[in-house]
Amino acid sequence: MTRNELIHQIKVKRSFLCVGLDTDIQKIPTHLLDYEDPVFEFNRQIIEATADLCVAYKPNIAFYESMGGAGWESLRKTWGILPKDCFSIADAKRGDIGNTSERYAKAFFDQQHSGLGFDAITVAPYMGHDSVQPFLQFQGKWTIILALTSNTGGMDFQAITDAGGVPLFERVIQKANTWGNTANLMYVVGATRGQAFESVRKHAPDHFLLVPGVGAQGGDLQEVCKYGMTADCGLLVNATRSIIYASNGTDFAERARQEAHILQQQMERELVARGVV
């Protein structure tokens, strides 16, 4: 999906919600365990219930690879039913020496090779330019670089300042800006980081940001929008557990829809208030 197509979807759906698909077989409603592939069935019903309210889906790969071959098969089937008008993100946090990154890129982008053709993948920038380049080389695909993550430990390294007083996450953005552009590169910035969005926007005024941390991690959507929203929206805000585990009963999909709808309505208010739609 191109940048313009993504912006179009945000405007049409009046939403910049990304629904996380971190499907844990130990957390899904027990009645689904009778299905041949309970993880896929859970995802299928969540997707069906939320597709008109969100613009992106983000399976976190850990939840699938931890299930071995069956998990990869659930992921492949789930990718196969993601609506074509939704942006798809493999939250895999990959990155290694060049020839290995090349294989990671093929694994998540090259459908003919692996059965998976995600629009985007999350990448850790720690190993530098040659570890990220193989992802950026895939035409029509997106690389989403971890900049300022939502977890408390994110401050251990990302907030360390250099001799010029500039924190590492800002240096990461400055450097990565030279590797890609606003049509193939995004940054992860946690919703728990509030005012830090101002510093991020100093260096990345037009890039889209993937923003996890709303819902279960307590991030503040209004603050994210105040400091992070651009004229094109520029945000994909992810919520996972607060949506997909809103209920563990037979009404789980309906409850997921209700939670997604609450977020979509808040997002619509922000888009209107800031003149994006």
Ligand SMILES: O=c1ccn([C@@H]2O[C@H](COP(=O)(O)O)[C@@H](O)[C@H]2O)c(=O)[nH]1
């Ligand atoms: O900084 C980061 C980067 C990635 N994540 C991932 O996003 C979701 C958040 O799930 P919630 O249930 O909404 O907390 C999850 O897959 C994380 O691995 C993040 O939280 N923070």
